[in-house]
Amino acid sequence: MVTLRDVARSAGVSPKTVSRVVNDDPAVTPETRELVRKEIERLNYVPNLAARMMRTATSEVVGLMTDVVATTPYSVEIVRGVQSALRKEGRTLLIANTEGDRQIEAGYWRTFRSHKVGAAIVATMFHREYDVSPEGFDKPLVMVNCFAADNRFDTVLPDDEEGGYTQAKHLLQLGHRRIGVVSLHEAIRATGLRHRGMLRAFAEAGANFDESLLERGAVGPFPDETFVAYEAAKRLLSRPDRPTAIICGNDMLAVQIYAAASEHGLTVPDDLSVIGFDDLPIFSAILRPRLTTVALPYFRMGEMAVDLIAGMKSFAGRPAKQHLVECPLVVRESCRPLA
Amino acid sequence: MVTLRDVARSAGVSPKTVSRVVNDDPAVTPETRELVRKEIERLNYVPNLAARMMRTATSEVVGLMTDVVATTPYSVEIVRGVQSALRKEGRTLLIANTEGDRQIEAGYWRTFRSHKVGAAIVATMFHREYDVSPEGFDKPLVMVNCFAADNRFDTVLPDDEEGGYTQAKHLLQLGHRRIGVVSLHEAIRATGLRHRGMLRAFAEAGANFDESLLERGAVGPFPDETFVAYEAAKRLLSRPDRPTAIICGNDMLAVQIYAAASEHGLTVPDDLSVIGFDDLPIFSAILRPRLTTVALPYFRMGEMAVDLIAGMKSFAGRPAKQHLVECPLVVRESCRPLA
DNA sequence: TTGTATGCGTTATCAC
DNA sequence: GTGATAACGCATACAA
Numbered sequence: 001m002v003t004l005r006d007v008a009r010s011a012g013v014s015p016k017t018v019s020r021v022v023n024d025d026p027a028v029t030p031e032t033r034e035l036v037r038k039e040i041e042r043l044n045y046v047p048n049l050a051a052r053m054m055r056t057a058t059s060e061v062v063g064l065m066t067d068v069v070a071t072t073p074y075s076v077e078i079v080r081g082v083q084s085a086l087r088k089e090g091r092t093l094l095i096a097n098t099e100g101d102r103q104i105e106a107g108y109w110r111t112f113r114s115h116k117v118g119a120a121i122v123a124t125m126f127h128r129e130y131d132v133s134p135e136g137f138d139k140p141l142v143m144v145n146c147f148a149a150d151n152r153f154d155t156v157l158p159d160d161e162e163g164g165y166t167q168a169k170h171l172l173q174l175g176h177r178r179i180g181v182v183s184l185h186e187a188i189r190a191t192g193l194r195h196r197g198m199l200r201a202f203a204e205a206g207a208n209f210d211e212s213l214l215e216r217g218a219v220g221p222f223p224d225e226t227f228v229a230y231e232a233a234k235r236l237l238s239r240p241d242r243p244t245a246i247i248c249g250n251d252m253l254a255v256q257i258y259a260a261a262s263e264h265g266l267t268v269p270d271d272l273s274v275i276g277f278d279d280l281p282i283f284s285a286i287l288r289p290r291l292t293t294v295a296l297p298y299f300r301m302g303e304m305a306v307d308l309i310a311g312m313k314s315f316a317g318r319p320a321k322q323h324l325v326e327c328p329l330v331v332r333e334s335c336r337p338l339a
Numbered sequence: 340m341v342t343l344r345d346v347a348r349s350a351g352v353s354p355k356t357v358s359r360v361v362n363d364d365p366a367v368t369p370e371t372r373e374l375v376r377k378e379i380e381r382l383n384y385v386p387n388l389a390a391r392m393m394r395t396a397t398s399e400v401v402g403l404m405t406d407v408v409a410t411t412p413y414s415v416e417i418v419r420g421v422q423s424a425l426r427k428e429g430r431t432l433l434i435a436n437t438e439g440d441r442q443i444e445a446g447y448w449r450t451f452r453s454h455k456v457g458a459a460i461v462a463t464m465f466h467r468e469y470d471v472s473p474e475g476f477d478k479p480l481v482m483v484n485c486f487a488a489d490n491r492f493d494t495v496l497p498d499d500e501e502g503g504y505t506q507a508k509h510l511l512q513l514g515h516r517r518i519g520v521v522s523l524h525e526a527i528r529a530t531g532l533r534h535r536g537m538l539r540a541f542a543e544a545g546a547n548f549d550e551s552l553l554e555r556g557a558v559g560p561f562p563d564e565t566f567v568a569y570e571a572a573k574r575l576l577s578r579p580d581r582p583t584a585i586i587c588g589n590d591m592l593a594v595q596i597y598a599a600a601s602e603h604g605l606t607v608p609d610d611l612s613v614i615g616f617d618d619l620p621i622f623s624a625i626l627r628p629r630l631t632t633v634a635l636p637y638f639r640m641g642e643m644a645v646d647l648i649a650g651m652k653s654f655a656g657r658p659a660k661q662h663l664v665e666c667p668l669v670v671r672e673s674c675r676p677l678a
Numbered sequence: 679t680t681g682t683a684t685g686c687g688t689t690a691t692c693a694c
Numbered sequence: 695g696t697g698a699t700a701a702c703g704c705a706t707a708c709a710a
Contacts, residue, residue, distance in 0.1 A: 003687055014697045019689060027695060051687035053389035054702050057340070061433075061454075076415055083436050087443070092450055094400075095434050097422050104426070111431055114385045115400075136383065230420075230627075236542050257626050262601070282621060286594050327645075353681045358705065366679060390703035393686050434698055 002045045009101040011039040016045075043309035058139070060091045060311065063117040065132075069101045069125045069145070074280065078123050078144055081302020091118075105294065109134050117307040122146065123302075127158060127190045140312040144304045147322065153277050154308050155322045156301045163294045163327035164194025167247050167275050168201035170292070170329055175338035176245040180236040182229050182257065182288060184249035191249065192218075194277075198247065213243050219310060228255040231257050233260035239273070244338060245273035251283040254334075277327075280313060289333035297325045340385045350378040363388055392455055397478070399430045401648065404447060404458040404471075406439045406463050413619065414464050420641020423459060428649065430457075448474050458648040461485065462641075466497060466529045469638055479651040481644045486638075486661065493647050494661045499595045502633045502666035504534025506586050506614050507540035509631070509668055514677035515584040515612060519552040519575040521568050521596065523588035530556075530588065533616075537586065552582050568592040572599035576611070583677060584612035590622040593630050593673075612674035616666075628672035636664045 004022075008015040013036060020028050028036075039045075052057045064082060083093055094117055096108035105242040112120055113136055118274055122132050123144040130146035132153070147155045171179055182199070184191045202209045215232035229248075236243055237260055248254045254276040266272050268289055276283070276293035283291055285302040304323060343361075348356040352375060359367045360375040367375075392398045403421060407414075408536045433456055434446035451594075452458060452475055461471050462483040469485035471492070475557040486494040510518055520537070523530045541548045554571035568640055570586075575582055576599055597607055605611045607628055615622070615632035621628055642660060 001687095004689095005687075015687090016689080016697060020696085023689085029695065032695080045435035046449075048687050050389050050396075050455065051702090052689075054387070054393055054687080055441050055689045056705090057389075057702080059389075069422055079434075080436065083434070087446075092454070093416075095422070095432050097419065107426075110385050114388045115431065116387075118391060136385075252621070253626065281670070282591070284697085286591060340703095343705095344703080355706095356679090359680085362705085368679065371679085387703050390686090391705075394701085394705045396686090423683060523682090528708080 001048075002043045003048070004045075006321070007036065007039050007043055007045050009143050009150045011036050019335050028256050031188040039227045041060060057116055058118045059116045060254050061115060062086055062091055062306070063094045063096060063112040063115070063120040065096045065098065065105065065112075065120060065134075066122065066123045067098055067125055069123045075123070075125050075145070075298055076276070077298035078302040078305075081224065081304075081330050082121060082304075082306055085303040085306035085316040095230050098169045105136065105156040108334065109118075114138060119307045119312070121309070122153075123175075123305075124190060127160060129189070129299040140189055141205035142308045142312075144301050144305045151322065153310070153318055154320045156323045157322060157324055158190075158272075158296055158298075158327055159299065159324040160190040160327070161200075162324070163190075163277065163296075164197030166197070166294050166327060167194070167277065169205070169248065170331075171273060171335060172201055172274060174273065176243075176337055177207055177240065178210065178213065178245075180215070180243035180246040180250050180277035181231050182215045182246060182253050183217060184253075185217045190205050194249075196245075206273045226278070230260050232309045233257045234263065235260065237266065241328055243272075245275070245335065251276040251278045251291060251293055253294070255283065258287060267338040269334050284332070287334075292332045292334045293330050295330050296326060301325050304332060340387075340491055341382045342387070343384075345377050346382055346384050349382060350375050350580040366584075367561055375621065396455060397429075398455045400433050400456045401430055401455060401645070402433045402435060402451040402454070402459040404435045404437065404444065404451075404461045404473075406437055413617070414462070414484070414637055416637035417641040417644075420638035420643075421645055422641075423638075424645035428645070433671045441620060447629070448476055451476060451587065452525060458651070460644045460648070462644075465527060466499060468528070470558045472606075479648050481497060481647045481651075483640050483644045488569065490661065491659055493659045494653070495643045495647070496632050496661060497529075497635055497637075497640065498540075498663040499529040499532035499666055500536040502529075502616065502635075503536030504540045504563045504666050505536070505666060506533070506543070506616065506635050507537040508613060509670075510584045510586065510674060511540055511544040512547060513584075513612065516546055517549065517552065517580065517584075519554070519582035519585040521554045521571050521575075521585060521587050521592050522556060523592075524556045533588075565617075569595040569599050572596045573602065576600065576603045576605065582611075584614070584674065587613065587615045590615040590617045590619050590630060592631055593632070594622065597626060608673050608675040614674055618669050623671070626673075631671045632667050632669050633666050636666060640664050 004015045008018045018036050022031050069078055086093055092114060099182035100103040103198050114227060119140040120137060121142050121144055124146040126131055127145050129149055132148055134141060140151050143153050143155045233256060246257050248257060254274050257274050261268055261272050268274050276291045279293045306323060343357050347357045355648040356371060360372050388398060391406035414518055417653045425432055433454060458479040459479050461470055461474060463485040466484050468488055471487055473480060480492050480595050482492050482494045538548060550600050572595060585596050585671050587596060587602045600607055600611050607613055615630045
C-alpha cells in the first residue's frame, strides 16, 4: 500500500505538502503541485479514508435513515434521487431501514456516529410529521417527505396542496363541473392538503364543489383496505347525476375506478374522465387508456435533499426551512374535454 | 467524544480490556465484562470505526453493487433481505446503483476498496448472466439473481425451473389439461427454465402440452411492451378449444389476462383459472379474485447472500457454488378445480 | 486474566 | 510556501 509518506519521499517533499496537494490547499506553488501530482499518478497513490476520517472525524458518507422508504415500490425513487445527486459529488450512501422500529433507529444513529457520516437524510414513506431524535448526531440533517413538529430541520416535502389544485384545475379546464373524488385516508396528511388545493381550484374557476361527490378515506396505509375504492366508485357511478370525472387519491385507486366504470358500461375517457396521483410506472404499464395523473416528485426530492446538505456547509447556522416540491401534471389519455 | 480510554479510566481498567469487551474476546471475566458494559452504556460510548479500520484494514461494511435492483419495485426485496440479515450481524450496507453503466460500476469498486468494505454482493434486476470484474477487490463476493459465466463466485438464484414446474403442477392437480401460457420474453433466462419445469410437470402428470397454446415473449424488460399480453390472451380465449387455465410469466401479465377474460364474458376463476409469477404485493391489492401465483423469493435470496458471506470466513478457499432458492406457491382464489 | 508500549496514515499546529 | 512534530482512537504484540 502506497502512503502519503511514500509519495513525499519519492517527490522529495514533506508529507504535509503532499497532503496539501491532495486536499487542494492553495498554499502550494504550481510547480510543487505539479511535481507531486505526477508522483501520485506514478505510484498510483490512493488516500486512506480511514486515516483521514480519524483525523477529521467526518467522512464523505451520507446516512439515509428511512422507515421503509428504501424498500417500498412507492418511494424508492427518493433513494434513487439521493444517490444520483450524491454520486455527482463523489460521496457515498449508507442506508438504514428502520422498518418503523424506534429501537432499530436508535441503533442506526449509533452506527452513523461511529461511521462518522458527514450528514444524514431522514425519509419516510408517507408524507407526515415525524419525531426524529438523532441522539448525539450533530451533523447536517435534512428531512424528506416528513417534518419535525418544531421544524428544527431543513425539510423537503411534496407540494400536496398544489397537487390537489393541479388535479382539479386540469378537469375544470376541460370543462368538467360534476367531479367526484375518491380520496385517501384522512389520517394521511396529503389528503387534507390536496382537498384544500382542490377547493381553491374550484373557487378560482367560479365552480362549486358538491360535497356529496366526495368519497372519503377510500384507502389507508394498508393495502388490504384498497378494494373499498371500487365500491366507492360504484356508488358514485350509479347516481342519476353521476360525475363526469373522478379525482383519485392515487393511481392504484384509479385502477378500481376503471374497473367500476367498465362494470357500469362506461368507457374511460369518453363517459368518464379519471385523474390519478403518484405517477407510478407500473400503472402506466397496466392501464388502458393510459392514466393522466399528477406525479409525486420523489426523485427530485431526493436530489434536493442532497443539494441542501451541500449548501449547509456554506450557510451554517441559518434557520431551517421547508422546501415544497412541485407535483407536475402528467397528461395521458384518461381525461377528455367535455363537449 | 467518548473514547475507549475514557471508558477504561472511568471503569478503572486498561483500554485493552475495554477493547476486549467491545470485541467479545472471551478472555475477560464475566464481572469485568459486566462492569465495562455498564460503563459503555453510561457514557454512551460508540467505537470509532475509522480508528478500528485503520488498524484492521477492513470494515464491517458490506457493499451492494446493483444495476437497478435497489431502486426498482420488483427487486428491492433483495435489498430488504440483505439489510435485515446484515442488521442481525451488526453490519452495515453501502449501496451502489450503477444504473447499468460500466463506468459508474468501476468507480464504485474503487469506492468499495477505499472504504475497505469487508465483502460485496452483486445483484441484478433480472435473473441473468453478468460479467463482474471487481477490479482489485479481493474480499468475499456473492452474486444474487445473476451469475458469472465461469461460475467463479458463490451465487444465489431463484429456482425458476422449479417455479415453472410448480405453476403447471398446481393447475394439473386441479384437473386442468388445456393450459395456455403467456410467457415472458425469450431473452430472459427465466423463460426457458420455467418452460422446462412446466414440461416436466406435464410429463409427470402423463399429460401433453399443446404447443399451440403457448404465446411467446409477451413481455420483455421494457414496461412499454406489456400490453401485447392482452392481445395474446384474447387470441387464446377466442379459440373454439380455448384453454381452461392460463399460466402467466408474471403477475402484471395476469392483470391483462383478467381484462381479456372479462372482455370475453369469462369469469375468473369459474371459466378460467389464472396463475401468476412474482407475487408482487401491489397485484394482490388490485386484483379480484386475488391472484394465485408463484413467489419470487427475493427477500430470502438477499438474506442468503449475507449468510454465505458470513460462512466464507470459515470456509475460505472452498469452491464457489450455485444456490437455488425455492419459489413457493401462493394459493389465492384465481384457480379452481375442474369439475 | 489483564496491562503497556507501539504504530497504523493522515491532518493540525506551529514553526521556519 | 514549506516542513517537523504531535495527535487522532484503536488493535497488535508482548509482558506481567
